[in-house]
Amino acid sequence: MSSSSAPNALHPTVLAVTRRIVERSAPTRSAYLAQLELAANRKPGADRMGCANVAHAFAAMPDADKTRVTGLDKLKIVEEKGANIGIVNAYNDLLSAHAPLQHYPDLIKVEARKHGATAQVAGGVPAMCDGVTQGTPGMELSLFSRDAIAMATAVSLSHDVFDCALMLGVCDKIVPGLLIGALHFGHLPTVFVPAGPMTSGLSNNEKGKIREKAAQGLVGRPELLAAESAAYHGQGTCTFYGTANSNQMLLEAMGLHVPGTAFINPGQDVRQELTREAVRTVLGITKAKRFAPIGRVVDERCIVNAMVALLATGGSTNHLIHWVAVARSAGIVIDWNDFSALSDVVPLLTRVYPNGSADVNQFQAAGGPGYVIRELLDAGFLHPDVLTVRSGGLREFTAIPSAQANGALQWTDAGASKDESVVRPASAPFSASGGLKLLKGNLGRSVIKVSAVPDDRHIIEAPCRVFDSQEALHKAFSANELNHDVICVVRWQGPQANGMPELHKLTPPLAVLQGKGFRVALVTDGRMSGASGKVPAAIHVSPEAAAGGPLAKVLDGDVIRLDANAETLQVLVDAAVWDTRPLATMPADLRAANGIGMGRELFANFRRNALTAEEGACTWF
Known part of the structure; x- marks a missing residue:
């Protein structure tokens, strides 16, 4: 059950912070939206661009896809053109979290064809693992890799033949970079597609103890390597609640995922169906001409919702940098005073490592993002009246997805916390203020x-x-x-x-x-x-x-x-x-x-x- 029988009015501090962000951002947000409107009101790329441009863009496509995207078959217009999805993929198999993304484009293309649409890999973006580069010279590229990823996203989408986009990425700088890049193409409906966390291995607490022993010289390299390898052991995101998993929590609170997608393991059957649902979701926005491009979804209220979700879950400090940059990309200006004001009133609802002993799999089992978002909505800490990639709004993101016997998806309410040592209701938080x-x-x-x-x-x-x-x-x-x-x-x-x-x-x-x-x-x-x-x-x-x-x-x-x-x-x-x-x-x-x-x-x-x-x-x- 929710902590309240009906949603409360928006908390006055949340409202006040939002209003001052709106006022502060008025000039830059207006300019951003004006640019978005100009791009959105053009003809589709296949109609707008020169014939040589179009031929280059679709030369490698199968003939049936060429017909779908151009509407042309042997000099005859044969059907209404289908939408063309641009896929920006952060796949590499060095990052455990990104290794599953290798086969996503093929799955996406098959699903798009089922709905009369096409999909192309618009480009790949670099993706580095901070876990590999910690303490090495390569780590000095890490923060700026975010902006390089944003630039690579812009290069990918600059071919300008796409009606919508899917962003495939998970980890630390990758999601902020993809989001910054996507917001510079704010006229496109866009859905983010993650791959989920790895299954639980050696607990984060045990791993930390071995690291401390190694720092004191009490265990050697073999013991330390064995412990680290038992913690980081397969495909999926690392299981602690660091920047990568904070990314996923924030995207749920911003309404940019298929609801409940964040923390489903790569090996689960429902994972592939959620990726197919991402295709259906982005095409649903495009076909229905429901005006929910990413630049409209990410408004001042959406940014505040992300900040609240970060604070309520004790998320990564890196986002006090990254989400400032994300907001700026949508013409929105936020600062640390805004985070501080919200932190004073937003309750801490989770205890996930390093803020507790549980990992993200235990967080998901206890209720996960759906539970947290519902509690925050009902307690008046999140703006409910926001655009999302779904027609049902943010309330859809309070449910947990599962697959029925026939493979179809269904969502059920998160219900009560399954473990109050991991997630608690807003009426009885771990702390009355954020972390x-x-x-x-x-x-x-x-x-x-x-x-x-x-x-x-x-x-x-x-x-x-x-x-x-x-x-x-x-x-x-x-x-x-x-x-x-x-x-x-x-x-x-x-x-x-x-x-x-x-x-x-x-x-x-x-x-x-x-x-x-x-x-x-x-x-x-x-x-x-x-x-x-x-x-x-x-x-x-x-x-x-x-x-x-x-x-x-x-x-x-x-x-x-x-x-x-x-x-x-x-x-x-x-x-x-x-x-x-x-x-x-x-x-x-x-x-x-x-x-x-x-x-x-x-x-x-x-x-x-x-x-x-x-x-x-x-x-x-």
């Missing part, structure tokens, strides 16, 4: 994820140790130099410095220090993984050190106070001393090596043009 906080002070603006941090660690005050790289911190840890209360400052890790890599490799040593009873925290202008957990970390500090931010002033021994309750981040240095202290510059060896090797040279323009983390680290403005 993210905005910190402000003389060190700049930053964010902290507190949903997994013990309450007694929400305030840390200690002398700091300043590091210019994550490798330097690891070296100090190995030399037993950090066995005391300490706040570790790791700088020169922002978008302009080196592409803002995730610093997830710092989690095990810091967790070891915390486990010894020391009061420790991390302060950085870099990112942590979407799976960052129990160690307090003030991340995304803006402005970054490389842009003259105050982290460049900090010296070893300065006392820093991180207070998540008061939402402050302060260096406790006399104001007169602090104001006159000079800014350090990036060390010469770092500067000389920055951006060299592993393809990083190709991303120099991205680093030069990147906006701040709070502005989405966008590179195209």
Whole structure:
């Protein structure tokens, strides 16, 4: 049962945040919609484009498909033309989450033909695995791969012969990149098609314990590799609630999936039928001429719904960057103040690793996104009156899909929570507020994820140790130099410095220090993984050190106070001393090596043009 018998009125804070976003975005959103209208009101590509253009576009198609898409058969118009679906595919078989996408295009084409339509793979986009590149030079390409994916999506759709589109992708930067690219073709009806999580292996808690033992030298490489391989063992998304799975939760709350698609495992029979349903869904929008292109679906209310869903589930901190960039792509301007205001009132409804012990399969079994969306709708935290890819609106996304004996899909209400240690009703949440906080002070603006941090660690005050790289911190840890209360400052890790890599490799040593009873925290202008957990970390500090931010002033021994309750981040240095202290510059060896090797040279323009983390680290403005 729902936590309430009828939906409540929209929460006043949700309404107020939405209104200020609408007001702030009015000029840019109006310009975006005007451009969308111009593109939407043109003739279809096969009619609008020159004959040579059309012939090139469809030369490789089977003859029957050519007839469907052009309506021409041996110089005769034989039938009404069918819609042509553009498929943008992030398939590769390096990413476990994306390996199942290999065969999706063939399935999509067969289903499209059943409905008098055609489908073409418009293009492929790059997709990198942060789990592979963590702690390596390749990780410095990670954040900007999002914008490269957006650009590749635009190149794919620029052939301009499509009536609608399907986006095939799942993981960290891939979904935001696909979404940014798709929004630049906002006139197209668009549905996102995931592949689902891998089945559960070694639990995330057990994996974390082995990592901490390895950091202390208590187990060797064979034991660590065996544990990691038991956790990451097959096709599908990693099972912790990091950035990839947060992507899927947000897409459900935005109404851009077939309802309930997010966390169905790749091997389940219903998985293929949901992909076929994605074809039927996008064609349904196109054929019915129901004006729900992606640029209309993703409006200010839709963006707020995504923010609420992130906060209610303790999702990835990466989305405080990515969804700012997504919103900008639709002419919508949001900032961390908006996230902070919503976090103060949105209840935390889930405990999924790293915010709990359950993985996403247990989350799905307990009720999953459908349960959370229903609870948030009924409690007045989500806008119900939004466009989605389905005619029934957001309420359709509160149901769980299954396959009947004949293979047909059916959806049933999520019902009561099957496990209240994993998901709870809005009337009895794990916490009355969301899991993210905005910190402000003389060190700049930053964010902290507190949903997994013990309450007694929400305030840390200690002398700091300043590091210019994550490798330097690891070296100090190995030399037993950090066995005391300490706040570790790791700088020169922002978008302009080196592409803002995730610093997830710092989690095990810091967790070891915390486990010894020391009061420790991390302060950085870099990112942590979407799976960052129990160690307090003030991340995304803006402005970054490389842009003259105050982290460049900090010296070893300065006392820093991180207070998540008061939402402050302060260096406790006399104001007169602090104001006159000079800014350090990036060390010469770092500067000389920055951006060299592993393809990083190709991303120099991205680093030069990147906006701040709070502005989405966008590179195209």
